[in-house]
Amino acid sequence: MGINEPLNRKLRMALVGGGQGSFIGRVHSIAACLDNRAVLTAGALSSNPERAKSSAPDYGIEDSRAYTSYQELIESELALPEDQRIDFVSIATPNHVHFEVAQAAVKAGFNVVCDKPMTYDLAQAEQLLETVQNSDVVFALSHNYTGYPLVRQARAMVLAGELGEINAIRSRYIQGWLRDSIESDDQKQAAWRTDPTKSGAAGAFGDIGTHAYNLGRFMTGLLPEQISCHLKTYVPGRRLDDYGTAVIRYENGALGTVTASQISHGRHCGLEIEIDGTKGSLTWHQENPNEMSFRRNGKAHQILVPPPEPEYQDRMGAGVCRLPAGHPEAFFEAFANIYIGAFDDMVKRAAGQPFDGRDSIYTNCYDGVEGMYFIQQCVASSGQDAAWVPLRHEAARR
Numbered sequence: 068m069g070i071n072e073p074l075n076r077k078l079r080m081a082l083v084g085g086g087q088g089s090f091i092g093r094v095h096s097i098a099a100c101l102d103n104r105a106v107l108t109a110g111a112l113s114s115n116p117e118r119a120k121s122s123a124p125d126y127g128i129e130d131s132r133a134y135t136s137y138q139e140l141i142e143s144e145l146a147l148p149e150d151q152r153i154d155f156v157s158i159a160t161p162n163h164v165h166f167e168v169a170q171a172a173v174k175a176g177f178n179v180v181c182d183k184p185m186t187y188d189l190a191q192a193e194q195l196l197e198t199v200q201n202s203d204v205v206f207a208l209s210h211n212y213t214g215y216p217l218v219r220q221a222r223a224m225v226l227a228g229e230l231g232e233i234n235a236i237r238s239r240y241i242q243g244w245l246r247d248s249i250e251s252d253d254q255k256q257a258a259w260r261t262d263p264t265k266s267g268a269a270g271a272f273g274d275i276g277t278h279a280y281n282l283g284r285f286m287t288g289l290l291p292e293q294i295s296c297h298l299k300t301y302v303p304g305r306r307l308d309d310y311g312t313a314v315i316r317y318e319n320g321a322l323g324t325v326t327a328s329q330i331s332h333g334r335h336c337g338l339e340i341e342i343d344g345t346k347g348s349l350t351w352h353q354e355n356p357n358e359m360s361f362r363r364n365g366k367a368h369q370i371l372v373p374p375p376e377p378e379y380q381d382r383m384g385a386g387v388c389r390l391p392a393g394h395p396e397a398f399f400e401a402f403a404n405i406y407i408g409a410f411d412d413m414v415k416r417a418a419g420q421p422f423d424g425r426d427s428i429y430t431n432c433y434d435g436v437e438g439m440y441f442i443q444q445c446v447a448s449s450g451q452d453a454a455w456v457p458l459r460h461e462a463a464r465r
């Protein structure tokens with residue numbers, strides 16, 4: 068079978084962000100190219116024009132395609148013949164830059180893979196969704212944890228009714244790296260994440276609370292109704308929350324909790340979720356992503372491992388496990404699973420075939436709007452001593 072049939076070529080990628088000293092841009096470049104379906108061709112890698120240029124050889128990007136700004140990237144790529152031009156733009160900049168890059172890329176007709184949270188605020192997210200809806204581009208949002216095989220299996224099990232009626236979702240993302248004020252020492256990743264002009268209205272809740280919330284939504288498909296949230300800032304002088312807990316009322320009466328912490332000693336990326344249904348309960352932890360516990364009273368506990376059982380495979384997205392059982396796959400591969408879902412649709416688009424940009428297996432612009440609404444409503448509730456506020460946005464999908 069050819070690469071990306073019927074296109075029969077690799078998709079050409081541009082990366083915005085990911086310059087020297089940065090974090091997630093490198094992950095995007097590896098994840099996108101893992102399955103030999105894309106090649107990193109161009110980039111505007113840094114906000115610093117010199118670093119944007121000097122970072123390009125680290126990625127094997129030719130100097131002629133190493134741009135000093137995203138504006139130059141889009142303009143210059145549009146001027147190239149179609150058979151050389153990029154197909155998609157991946158956005159790995161701090162949050163406040165996502166919107167302008169994504170808007171410009173979509174308006175220029177390029178597909179987009181944007182990191183989370185999707186924008187700086189809800190108004191930008193809604194505007195971006197409108198732009199995407201008025202275009203024919205593919206738009207993926209890298210809520211990468213939804214790419215894990217067992218996370219997708221959990222979703223398939225819940226939707227198939229194997230847990231019964233869902234009563235409770237406990238989701239938390241616990242880190243400890245911001246226990247001290249490392250932003251005062253200008254630590255790059257800490258500096259913008261604790262700056263309300265760059266991060267957005269929330270700190271820990273915007274950065275990792277959105278992942279925890281999205282995971283519960285993805286695994287259960289339950290639509291939310293209301294939220295009550297307490298955000299706290301424990302590190303003196305910090306301008307955004309570094310800890311918080313929210314309670315969510317779901318449509319069917321289920322209760323959810325989301326806790327996010329950046330101040331817990333010794334914790335790294337403790338994203339953990341438990342789902343209780345009337346027939347069974349599930350637990351999954353991203354630091355041990357290849358085991359999921361499935362428990363039913365009176366029966367032996369089961370530890371589920373990838374690859375998924377055949378009955379789940381058709382609902383998980385093709386190719387989400389790349390290796391025979393027992394060879395651990397993890398962060399890069401899950402990230403790549405967002406990409407391969409988006410690539411399938413990019414290929415369809417290029418071939419003039421229809422694709423479903425709303426109910427996609429990969430997280431998308433609709434999920435991005437919901438994430439921004441979640442942040443806005445958490446901050447609003449917390450500002451009113453954890454009053455209940457609405458959480459259902461019309462963009463929410465099951």
Ligand SMILES: NC(=O)c1ccc[n+]([C@@H]2O[C@H](COP(=O)([O-])OP(=O)(O)OC[C@H]3O[C@@H](n4cnc5c(N)ncnc54)[C@H](O)[C@@H]3O)[C@@H](O)[C@H]2O)c1
Nearest residue numbers: 084085086089090091111112113114159160161162182183
């Ligand atoms: N999905 C995940 O698991 C995950 C993990 C980490 C970060 N993120 C998200 O990824 C984004 C980046 O986070 P990070 O930790 O990699 O940040 P970072 O500070 O390490 O890197 C940001 C990069 O963007 C560049 N940049 C800033 N403005 C730019 C502009 N106008 N044009 C081009 N480049 C520009 C910076 O120079 C830097 O190279 C954030 O939105 C964050 O929330 C997601």
